[in-house]
Amino acid sequence: MAKATDETFNGLSGKEWTLLSKNVWDDVSSPREAYQIEHGSTFPLALAERVIRLYSKEGDLVFDPFVGVGTTVIAAAKMERDAIGIELQKKFCDTAKRILDEEKTDLFGQKRSRQAVVCDDCRNLLEYVDRDSVQVTLTSAPYANFSRRDRSRVYKRAISPASDANAKPGAFSIFSEDFGNLGYEEYTEELKKIFKKVFDVTKPGGYCVWVVKDYRDTQSGIPYVSVHSDITNFGVSAGWLHHDLIIWDQNDQRRLMLLGFPNVFYSNQNCAFLVVFRKPERVTA
Numbered sequence: 332m333a334k335a336t337d338e339t340f341n342g343l344s345g346k347e348w349t350l351l352s353k354n355v356w357d358d359v360s361s362p363r364e365a366y367q368i369e370h371g372s373t374f375p376l377a378l379a380e381r382v383i384r385l386y387s388k389e390g391d392l393v394f395d396p397f398v399g400v401g402t403t404v405i406a407a408a409k410m411e412r413d414a415i416g417i418e419l420q421k422k423f424c425d426t427a428k429r430i431l432d433e434e435k436t437d438l439f440g441q442k443r444s445r446q447a448v449v450c451d452d453c454r455n456l457l458e459y460v461d462r463d464s465v466q467v468t469l470t471s472a473p474y475a476n477f478s479r480r481d482r483s484r485v486y487k488r489a490i491s492p493a494s495d496a497n498a499k500p501g502a503f504s505i506f507s508e509d510f511g512n513l514g515y516e517e518y519t520e521e522l523k524k525i526f527k528k529v530f531d532v533t534k535p536g537g538y539c540v541w542v543v544k545d546y547r548d549t550q551s552g553i554p555y556v557s558v559h560s561d562i563t564n565f566g567v568s569a570g571w572l573h574h575d576l577i578i579w580d581q582n583d584q585r586r587l588m589l590l591g592f593p594n595v596f597y598s599n600q601n602c603a604f605l606v607v608f609r610k611p612e613r614v615t616a
């Protein structure tokens with residue numbers, strides 16, 4: 332990796348900045364480790380590293396309110412950023428802490444950055460994260476219970492089930508606090524509140540990146556649900572600027588399905604979206 336420059340907010344040189352500015356990412360999917368397969372809904376480490384590299388520099392604070400088995404904080408540790416992750420399920424927290432400990436133990440047994448995983452409901456995030464302290468949040472919330480049938484079909488056809496970020500169907504847990512167990516209306520109301528809290532803990536000019544996937548459920552007469560549009564609207568209603576949209580190309584990960592043949596043409600949903608928000612430099616009350 333090239334040496335970071337002090338001239339830019341993220342330490343990238345002009346050449347690196349340009350090379351990393353493609354808005355379709357077809358090179359971040361990767362085979363999952365066993366602990367990631369067990370979780371079933373992780374995003375790739377390479378994706379987390381790319382986001383952290385673009386929107387922060389060494390020493391900045393990275394946050395993930397739905398940290399799962401820790402991909403965001405593990406990527407932050409690799410890249411010398413401080414990080415806090417919150418996860419509801421203890422078993423996932425324990426895994427994240429174990430992998431993080433392995434990452435932290437370098438030749439001299441110490442690193443310059445600090446990472447923490449908190450086992451709690453992320454609705455309590457203001458108890459753990461200071462206001463105006465986060466440079467970039469990277470997260471992927473569980474879907475509400477609305478897209479399970481569609482994801483179930485897609486999962487069966489994944490080239491490698493372990494390689495697809497959001498495809499494993501089924502409830503994440505029996506916990507009522509789990510966003511994955513909420514109906515769509517409650518889910519949207521709760522997500523809006525999380526957006527507002529993440530806004531409050533983010534530095535002016537800081538970033539927030541949500542990894543989401545759209546879906547369709549033609550059996551229920553729903554041709555297309557634009558989850559990324561909903562997420563964009565929730566963020567904007569909480570005060571965020573809609574800053575960018577990046578496509579995570581997953582064509583290499585999925586077998587093509589014959590959809591709607593021969594009467595209605597549908598495309599295969601072989602991408603996810605990174606919806607990028609920015610907190611204004613000056614927040615007006």
Ligand SMILES: C[S@@+](CC[C@H](N)C(=O)[O-])C[C@H]1O[C@@H](n2cnc3c(N)ncnc32)[C@H](O)[C@@H]1O
Binds near residue numbers: 375397403453454503
């Ligand atoms: C899509 S997964 C995130 C996976 C993560 N990006 C990774 O790579 O490991 C969403 C996670 O949110 C957790 N979760 C659900 N409701 C939560 C809540 N209220 N507070 C904190 N975490 C929650 C789930 O247990 C699940 O692990």
